[in-house]
Amino acid sequence: SQTIHQWPATLVQPVGSPLSLECTVEGTSNPNLYWYRQAAGRGLQLLFYSVGIGQISSEVPQNLSASRPQDRQFILSSKKLLLSDSGFYLCAWSAPGGGGGPPQETQYFGPGTRLLVL
Amino acid sequence: QKEVEQNSGPLSVPEGAIASLNCTYSDRGSQSFFWYRQYSGKSPELIMFIYSNGDKEDGRFTAQLNKASQYVSLLIRDSQPSDSATYLCAVNMDPSKIIFGSGTRLSIRP
Numbered sequence: 565s566q567t568i569h570q571w572p573a574t575l576v577q578p579v580g581s582p583l584s585l586e587c588t589v590e591g592t593s594n595p596n597l598y599w600y601r602q603a604a605g606r607g608l609q610l611l612f613y614s615v616g617i618g619q620i621s622s623e624v625p626q627n628l629s630a631s632r633p634q635d636r637q638f639i640l641s642s643k644k645l646l647l648s649d650s651g652f653y654l655c656a657w658s659a660p661g662g663g664g665g666p667p668q669e670t671q672y673f674g675p676g677t678r679l680l681v682l
Numbered sequence: 683q684k685e686v687e688q689n690s691g692p693l694s695v696p697e698g699a700i701a702s703l704n705c706t707y708s709d710r711g712s713q714s715f716f717w718y719r720q721y722s723g724k725s726p727e728l729i730m731f732i733y734s735n736g737d738k739e740d741g742r743f744t745a746q747l748n749k750a751s752q753y754v755s756l757l758i759r760d761s762q763p764s765d766s767a768t769y770l771c772a773v774n775m776d777p778s779k780i781i782f783g784s785g786t787r788l789s790i791r792p
Contacts, residue, residue, distance in 0.1 A: 596778055596779075598779070606784065607770070607782055607783065607784030607785055608726070608770070608782045610779065613778060613779055615778055621778075654725055654726075666728070666731050667713070667714040667731060667733060667774065669714050669774040669777070669778075669779070669780050670714075670716065670728060670731060671728075671772075671780060672728065673725040673726050673727070674725060675724075675725055676724075676725045
């Protein structure tokens with residue numbers, strides 16, 4: 565079965581410091597991968613998604629970037645964190661190809677990383 | 683802009699009653715519709731998907747879809763305190779991604 569890991573689980577960082585969050589998926593090949601941010605009490609904001617190695621689509625221009633160095637690895641980075649970057653960061657995957665069961669767009673979420681920028 | 687709209691709530695329902703959660707979407711071409719549940723401090727988990735007009739039942743949960751009205755709903759029968767959570771409606775408006783509503787907070791009172 566498929567599993568998705570994110571680390572770290574929580575992070576407290578000073579303003580202006582760099583950031584690197586990692587997400588890995590097991591049990592599937594060539595997944596679509598997604599990074600979301602959820603501010604306290606708010607909905608999900610799609611930040612980046614990737615349909616393959618090295619292919620990154622940015623949804624919101626900001627001081628964050630994403631990379632996909634391997635098929636099942638997705639990294640979210642920042643060179644200098646802002647106070648407004650605080651939030652709950654969620655990685656998700658979907659499996660293109662269909663073949664019955666849930667639609668191929670169905671997304672499955674990792675446990676998330678809670679980031680507090682002070 | 684493609685949108686998914688939900689009432690933010692909170693929706694308060696007595697234990698044992700039916701909870702009804704609603705969602706509207708803007709893209710008439712959407713094909714797949716999802717309901718996720720998110721407990722406080724946790725990540726969203728998929729509870730149902732639907733892509734045909736009508737009802738789809740899974741245990742105490744029923745998803746209803748009306749494409750002509752661009753409306754999808756989730757009914758929870760025999761509501762339990764453990765159903766208290768935020769429920770996110772999501773709709774595919776692109777082959778590679780789905781759009782999430784902002785969620786409805788549901789509270790089941792004993």
